[in-house]
Amino acid sequence: MSINATLIGQMITFALLVWFTMEYIWPPLFDSLEERKKKIADGLAAAEKGQEQIILAEKKAIGVIKDAKVQSSEIVTLAQKRANEIVEESKDTAKKEGERLLLAAKAQIEQEMQQAKEGLRQQVADLALTAAEQILNAEIDKTKHQDIITKVSNQLS
Amino acid sequence: MSTEAHAAEGATGYIIHHLTPLHFGEGFWTLHLDTLFFSAVLGGLFVWFFKTAADKATAGVPGLVQNFAEMLIEFVDTQVKDSFHGHNKLIAPLALTIFCWVFLWNFMDLFPVDIFPLIGSLMGLEYLRVVPSTDLNATFAMSISVFFLIIFYSIKIKGAWGFAKELMFQPFGPWLLPFNLLLKLVEEIAKPISLALRLFGNLYAGELIFILIALLPWYLQPVLSFPWAIFHILIITLQAFIFMVLTIVYLSMAHEDH
Numbered sequence: 001m002s003i004n005a006t007l008i009g010q011m012i013t014f015a016l017l018v019w020f021t022m023e024y025i026w027p028p029l030f031d032s033l034e035e036r037k038k039k040i041a042d043g044l045a046a047a048e049k050g051q052e053q054i055i056l057a058e059k060k061a062i063g064v065i066k067d068a069k070v071q072s073s074e075i076v077t078l079a080q081k082r083a084n085e086i087v088e089e090s091k092d093t094a095k096k097e098g099e100r101l102l103l104a105a106k107a108q109i110e111q112e113m114q115q116a117k118e119g120l121r122q123q124v125a126d127l128a129l130t131a132a133e134q135i136l137n138a139e140i141d142k143t144k145h146q147d148i149i150t151k152v153s154n155q156l157s
Numbered sequence: 158m159s160t161e162a163h164a165a166e167g168a169t170g171y172i173i174h175h176l177t178p179l180h181f182g183e184g185f186w187t188l189h190l191d192t193l194f195f196s197a198v199l200g201g202l203f204v205w206f207f208k209t210a211a212d213k214a215t216a217g218v219p220g221l222v223q224n225f226a227e228m229l230i231e232f233v234d235t236q237v238k239d240s241f242h243g244h245n246k247l248i249a250p251l252a253l254t255i256f257c258w259v260f261l262w263n264f265m266d267l268f269p270v271d272i273f274p275l276i277g278s279l280m281g282l283e284y285l286r287v288v289p290s291t292d293l294n295a296t297f298a299m300s301i302s303v304f305f306l307i308i309f310y311s312i313k314i315k316g317a318w319g320f321a322k323e324l325m326f327q328p329f330g331p332w333l334l335p336f337n338l339l340l341k342l343v344e345e346i347a348k349p350i351s352l353a354l355r356l357f358g359n360l361y362a363g364e365l366i367f368i369l370i371a372l373l374p375w376y377l378q379p380v381l382s383f384p385w386a387i388f389h390i391l392i393i394t395l396q397a398f399i400f401m402v403l404t405i406v407y408l409s410m411a412h413e414d415h
Binding site for chain 2: 002003004005006007008009010011013014015016017018020021022024025026028029030031032033035036038039
């Protein structure tokens with residue numbers, strides 16, 4: 001159990017070990033620990049930031065979608081209105097066209113009827129004249145109409 | 158250990174043989190070669206392991222070695238931060254060295270008591286005591302180094318006069334100066350002695366019990382040495398931890414200016 005020179009040897013070894021640890025072991029390991037701590041903290045902060053941004057983006061997206069919905073419904077309404085208008089317009093146009101066509105047809109019919117009437121009248125007159133001529137040809141007889149001729153001659157004289 | 162002790166036969170001879178260091182030289186200039194050798198090898202092991210980790214240290218994903226080294230570093234750093242409030246870049250590496258080195262010393266206790274002496278005897282060594290912490294020289298070397306550091310930092314932080322004042326005027330004021338001085342000197346000197354003797358006593362007793370168990374019939378040995386070894390896993394870690402924490406506390410006290 002004696003204390004002897006071993007003590008001095010052990011103290012030298014101890015001093016060397018402590019020196020070596022202080023110089024070459026503790027600093028790099030401790031620094032890497034600190035650096036990792038910082039890295040992790042940064043990473044966590046970045047993740048949090050990212051999450052916040054996601055929330056913001058989601059809100060923004062919801063707003064955009066809402067706007068788009070409103071706009072699209074407006075567009076649909078407008079389009080429907082316009083379609084209605086177009087249908088109305090075409091109906092009007094068709095009606096007018098129809099009326100115009102009807103009128104034209106009527107006028108043509110009138111004209112043709114007039115023409116036919118004219119033709120008929122002409123033919124009737126011709127027929128009457130022919131008939132009258134034939135009657136006249138058949139009826140004229142000097143004996144029979146002597147009285148009339150005489151009377152006329154009398155008057156002339 | 159007396160030189161005639163190994164001549165004794167039987168159980169006493171066996172025990173004494175196991176507790177006698179491999180020595181060289183006479184009187185004060187005796188060297189315990191086994192203590193010096195094993196503590197140097199264990200110190201080298203500690204330094205090599207941590208240097209490997211330190212060389213590969215990255216802030217990225219740590220490897221297995223780095224992970225383990227960092228675990229110990231964090232553990233020691235927590236202890237230092239809890240007890241020590243000054244700024245001194247020596248304290249934490251000192252604490253780490255003490256913890257690991259003492260733990261490795263003590264760990265030698267868990268090897269079967271006859272293995273190393275047997276190997277030693279094959280190599281022609283008469284004695285071999287492999288647990289450095291069962292050598293008072295080893296434990297005192299460490300505690301006296303710590304004691305020197307306590308004195309050094311006391312004077313550095315408080316100044317020679319400040320330290321002297323603390324020794325003379327505390328805790329009972331200037332009127333009881335001699336009594337204060339006596340009390341303080343005892344307090345200071347008790348620090349290295351208690352540090353060294355606590356570690357030595359625990360490990361010496363533990364080793365002694367392992368040796369006693371080794372004397373029993375073979376069928377009884379596992380029944381006793383197994384629970385004792387498990388218990389000792391706790392003891393060796395605890396002793397290393399106590400040595401480290403008390404060193405931190407003592408140095409922290411040295412840094413406190415009243």
